[in-house]
Amino acid sequence: VQLQASGGGLVQAGGSLRLSCAASGRTFSTYVMGWFRQAPGKEREFVAAINRSGGSTYYADSVKGRFTISRDNAKNTVYLQINSLKPEDTAVYYCAASRASGGSYHYTLDPYYDYWGQGTLVTVSS
Secondary structure (H helix, E strand, C coil): CCEEEECCEEEECCCCEEEEEEECCCCHHHCEEEEEEECCCCCCEEEEEECCCCCCEEECCCCCCCEEEEEECCCCEEEEEECCCCHHHCEEEEEEEECCCCCHHHHHCHHHCCEECCCEEEEEEC
């Protein structure tokens, strides 16, 4: 599967963005989807994940209550709604897809994902 992330940009603190990740192929609903981010000088970190049906979502503690992950399997797209943006949210945001088995604990881990998008830059000004 190929993933194309979009929706990043420059936004003031307190603002909102909606990131999208479009997937190629006909089997999108068989993938667990995740969002990760990498800030300048830091390692990539887990942000959010959603199971295959969209019925369960998972978040990093740092984004709970501000970020919402969702998916539309008919459109082969996963979204990340980001509200109340903070300067520390500045990062390149990556979407990722996995067909692996395993419990939700694995959804937070980089190696669980087989496919990665190219990333979209979110810059939050103070």
